[in-house]
Amino acid sequence: MKETISYIFTFLFLLTQNSLFAQTAHDAFMRSNGKIYVVIGVLISIFIGLVLFMVIMERRLKKLEKELNENG
């Protein structure tokens, strides 16, 4: 939990530091073809979010499996 929160804070901090991300080549690519890659980027980040959820679920399940193996 602590780790998750510190990750989120670091992420939010990095978001505000635009110079870290400012790459003109990256911008030019994202803005080509009518900025369609921005939509692709949004869809990919949603997908990564769903994958993160899967990881959390697997960790919980692993805990349960371990408990069953020890006490069941």
Add this chain to the structure above:
Amino acid sequence: MKHWWKILGVLLMIYSIVAGLAIPLKPGIYDAITASKAITGAPIDIVAVGYLTKFDNTKDDLRAWLKVDNEHAIASTAIKVESESRLKVSFDIPNNLPSADKTVDAALIIDSKKNGYSIFPSAVFIKNTVGTNSAAGWTNAISNMTQHQGMSFPYRNILQETIRNLFYHVPLWFGMMIIFLISAINSGRFLKTKNSKFDHKAASYASVGTLFGILGLVTGAIWAKHTWGAYWSWDIKQNMSAIAMLVYLAYFVLRNSFEESEQSARIGAVYNIFAFVTLPMLLFVIPRLTDSLHPGNGGNPGFGGEDLDNNMRMVFYPAIIGFTLFGAWMANILYRLKAVQQRLLDKAFHSA
């Protein structure tokens, strides 16, 4: 069929991704290039660069105007098609400007029978070199605009294709609100019944809601970078939604900070209800009170009209339902895991 709502949620999500990406934008003017400065009493050539346009010399009835305001415009003197996506439009600017300003900005309007009409705001800035102002030479005769035929989404100059993010970024927030509402209701039921089942449900829904909110922040930041210019512009709605996420993160910290599970569930449930009550304040009330880049806030017009037409609504509303149902499915699985864990704990407790 007790799984119908999960299937419906997935189908609606697939529909919103496929339809949201497949339907093309209307053709629009992407850029207007001028070789010389626009001054009164002189001709000017503007090269209009089209996006998805199919300009054609022979089979099209092209018309163009420079529009200063609703009453004052001039029609073009010549239009030359350079390519499918390039038009060279010539204007003779009258000797006078219709307003007393030294400089006025004019929008370029192009009407095409094949592509429909399109507006490029602030295409040129006309400088008044004579110094007088009168409406002579300016007309208000813009009429018979052609609507684009066929299924399409609106073309907006800065948004361009990113207008499709309406189907992926906004439903995350709508879905988050509904999921947090379910979470708060379950907290209320827990306080009433003292059944820990409802507390686990509330926590599961709050987890998924927080995930949706963080994804909303991330997708919004990506969208903002390429339309507003920065990942984080300290826009009031961005700040308030980040605070809302912190409020919910505090819920998880609070729930995990008590030794006794009964106590943590009770305090968590009360906090969760309060957290939900702050949401409309943070997300809907405060952003409306000051300036904001978000549509519908701080004097900006809401999403509607040119931004959200009926074609977009046909994808947008199903996307909201789809994301919400999918989120509810995620929360449901998380809750069942927690319930199994609780049963194992209880069993171990009783046998010990």
